[in-house]
């Protein structure tokens with residue numbers, strides 16, 4: 001096919017020999033299959049900021065390190081220089097995340113190069129050498145669903161151990177290779193320790209996995225891995241070998257609920273007594289019988 005303009009610099013630099021076909025034009029980027037020597041790779045061309053959607057929102061940016069204070073000020077002000085810096089930081093964030101995660105043993109596409117807003121990476125292929133399907137494109141039997149879910153929970157733990165939360169993990173951003181699931185699409189990855197929204201995003205990522213795999217193995221919908229792994233993370237004890245159960249008992253929450261229920265019940269009984277007393281004053285024959293307290297109050 002005709003080389004898209006944005007990929008020309010990679011051809012000129014000899015990084016890419018030929019653009020074969022467009023793969024997918026998503027919300028934030030257009031992805032092409034390219035040939036580099038004998039290998040097929042993917043080139044991800046980021047859309048400009050004004051053509052992108054939600055993920056550049058400030059909640060994702062919190063805790064990200066910028067190089068110097070001039071840059072930080074410009075980014076905060078949204079000046080032209082600032083917008084360019086924000087843009088670069090965003091695009092680089094995916095490259096940085098891919099390198100960091102690959103180093104931590106997370107199954108992500110191997111990044112090769114990043115040039116003028118184009119990321120060149122490993123193409124995740126199916127058995128025939130075509131681009132692998134997304135989870136959303138496949139139907140699983142319950143055992144496969146359980147196995148892939150467990151694998152992805154482990155991958156999320158590895159990401160958290162490397163200090164990152166994906167932030168947009170769903171059945172659209174996991175490819176299914178013959179060797180198993182591969183996580184993609186990381187420009188919005190958030191800093192687990194430095195971003196106040198990190199837990200909310202982790203819970204959403206984990207919840208998306210539970211509801212997707214729960215379509216095939218419904219018991220997965222009831223698992224509570226996010227709270228469990230976050231408790232270890234906050235205590236500084238999460239490691240790649242931490243054993244998780246998917247059950248999370250929140251003792252304080254349970255005790256609180258009990259406390260609130262007891263308060264409500266006590267208030268209700270007080271009110272009943274007052275009404276009974278009033279009724280007794282007015283109509284002595286209509287006195288209320290004393291109820292025994294419910295078992296959980298005794």
Ligand SMILES: Nc1ncnc2c1ncn2[C@@H]1O[C@H](COP(=O)(O)OP(=O)(O)O)[C@@H](O)[C@H]1O
Pocket residue numbers: 023024025026027028029030031042044109121122123124125131132134172173175184185186
């Ligand atoms: N490394 C890759 N190998 C194979 N297919 C890929 C790869 N990266 C992206 N794709 C395909 O391109 C689509 C869009 O890429 P993605 O990184 O998710 O960008 P977007 O931000 O547009 O969602 C993916 O859903 C997937 O189908």
Ligand SMILES: [Mg+2]
Pocket residue numbers: 026172173185
């Ligand atoms: Mg995507």
